[in-house]
Amino acid sequence: QDDRTSLMEKKFSYIWNAFISSLREEDLISNSERDLLVVPSSVGDTSVTQWPPFLLASKIPMALDIAKSVKKRDEELLRRIKQDPYTYYAVIECYETLLDILYSLIAETSDMKVVDRIRESLEESIHNQSLVRDFRLDELHLLSDKFNKLLSLLLEIEQEGNDTAKMTQIANLLQDTMEIITQDIMKNGQGILKDENRESQLFANINLESIKDEAWREKCVRLRLLLTTKESAIYVPINLEARRRMTFFANSLFMKMPRAPQVSSMMSFSVLTPYFKEEVLFSAEDLHKKNEDGISILFYLQKIYPGHLSHSCVC
Template identity: 55%
Template sequence: MINFEVNICTILQRPNRGTVGKRKPKTNFVEVRTFWHLFRSFDRMWIFLILAFQAMVIVAWSPSGSPAAFFDEDVFKSVLSIFITSALLNFLQVTLDIILSWKAWGSLKYTQIFRYLLKFAVAAVWVVVLPIGYSSSVQNPTGLVKFFTNWAGDWRNQSFYNYAIAIYMIPNILAALLFMLPPLRKSMERSNMRIIVLFLWWAQASPKLYVGRGMHEDMFSLLKYTLFWILLLISKLAFSYYVEILPLIGPTKLIMGLRVGNYEWHEFFPNVNHNLGVVISIWAPIVLVYFMDTQIWYAIFSTIFGGIHGAFSHLGEIRTLGMLRTRFESVPRAFSKRLVPLSKDETTGRYLTRPYQRKDIAKFSEVWNEFINCMRAEDLISNRERGLLLVPYFSSETVIQWPPFLLASKIPIALDMAKDFKGRDADLFKKIGNDIYMLSAVTECYETFRDLLSYLLADEEDKLAVTKIFEIVDDRIKQNKLLSEFRMSELPELNSKLGKLLTFLKSDLEDEESYEAQIVNIIQDILEIITQDVMVNGDGILHRHDDTHNDKNKQKFAKLNLGFKNNKSWMEKVNRLHLLLTVKESAINVPINLEARRRMTFFTNSLFMTMPSAPKVRNMLSFRSVPLNPFF
């Protein structure tokens, strides 16, 4: 311990020698800020655009100026000069690789350094060989071409340049072949043969072992990707040729042929022939537009292809809450199709044609309600909005119970429609049935009200009287005599009393006797309204109930079952029925929060997208935990 403290003190008292010694190189990325990164990072794009521009200028400069002149022998030989330009640009790219990574050479392996130097040497060789080969194929050379021709000596053979081009293109042909054949590329990347390892070492600077090695797109995806860029580049080059380059060739030839003796202004290029200063000034904007309009064409084609692909992939089918309401009935089935694995006897085709199954609602409601509860926990929606958005966990067997925000104001509208309706029962039922949510709300309220009354009444004779009333209603509906034997104009009064009953049922139980007495009075009022006001011939039902009652002096419908307070299922039904009967305003603005709306539309829209079916959990491969780095 003493020696350790002595060493620390010695180090602290030692003078600063940070500037002495060799500087340790960087180990990873060394940033060199320069505009040459624009070329180095997108070298293939720049090389293609420059070569295409050179070829189009050569073809447009021909006497005819037509693209068909490309197949003329002299024009074709001139177009072959683009390979010399390609060699020069490739040499520039290799040189930039060396210069911009020079500070990191101290941490590179010798194989990586050797690769940089070898690529530089090969690029330099092609810069010399291709001009010599091209000059040997030109008849009556002049200027720089004549210099290379004299240097070539005995190589004056037209086929030499063609052979040089063929050899020069071999790496590009192999790269295109590997790009179009992903299985071959995958097998090569996984192979350990020395010749293949050497080839990959030359083709790519990344190490052989990296995350994602051997993982490539399928043939169809590559075909779509290639077709996209082929159409884009054809459109871009055609526009550039006919609109930008070809109209400027004639004026350029005219300007280069003019002889100007005296300039009114200062001559910027006094020693240049053929008015090249003027030519450069008129071609500079065209060249800039030529290089920059690629992004415009990309924006156009990406919009067109993206729209078509999105339509076929069902992207953005639900963009607003209004669209969500119209499509919500198909959401549970889409959920079961996309996120619930199919059984052995089900296929996708059979699944789409099978009838609507209630288990779809049951599975969907669990996830949907959890989604709504999460938004409430994040305070994106209020308690009232939460109640309007939840799907009942306990669904009825005869009617699909949708979220209340879809059924809001449906009951008041149906009551207004029925109380003044003049016509046949079938016409009224058809009018209500045209709105699937209105029909669902009416059916659910009727069945819930019937079940709730039967559950509240503890006396069996009282239950029989209520059951008799609803049997008469069901029978008249089947016989299409509902409008003739029931006064629809009294339904709003019945709805008001029922809303009052539900309000009491939802309230807290403080004084049980007073609480029970109030509920009994409301139930008696409801049954009197039904039998005396709504039903044309309903007076005898309660009278027969009095005659069959054992205790004549006992109050009717006075014995109640208040156990629903501790029953979650029944309290959920009470709250839901109260919402359906009392919410008169439209729930089109539910939820109000914009983020909650975005999440709802995104969640439902994702269910309609074309995506693989969900596998069973037991069939999923486990993901092994590996260190989070790009290498194995």
């Protein structure tokens, strides 16, 4: 993505999210619907456009089914994934976001080497168009389940303070995940976890500093939605008024808006704001009626606003 496109996406995401937040503040949508509708604040962190999750709903489960059914050629897998652009976007975003989250949790260099070797093997197979031969893609659903549990645990941890029990669970989940990848999914990954110089258990130490970052937690929420939403989100939001406003907002983005005239060419107008029971509506007789000093309301207004009342019919 070029800088101009990225800037436009950020501007749009800011406006769109403000609009969605206003719907939530008025209770026109629920929290879950809001999560499905917002554009991530981390827009631009991936190599593909990050669409609102409701457009990507059910795409990852669909991609897993496609991967399970393809047995021979990478070309067929890529062709079927790219048949629906949103499925392709969802797959790329999930992969890149998962890597980002995993790397942020790693505290030990030896653990990082494990993830590096898995990533390098995967990307090499993609480059060589041997992904279907080198990986058991029908086992990917096991990985999806593990990541779903991992994300749920990460989001349960409070931003302040460490939950030792949950940290242990996270470490165990990461260990199980690496074993599934290297033993069940990769056909030649058995040696990746072997390290004679390792002084501690794999992922015995994890870094949870990122949990304090709202944008990072938002990534986890979004990724979990992409992994777990199996139904189409075509009816989101349910509220008819919210749907009407969204339709109006979307249509307004494509309207041919006329150019505004120069300020000097605009017709001016005045607004009178009543103060308590102050009268602001006067008849012609009231406007011409003189007070004890011989000054009428109309004369007073003409002196203060000479340009505004020069064409008034009461003058």
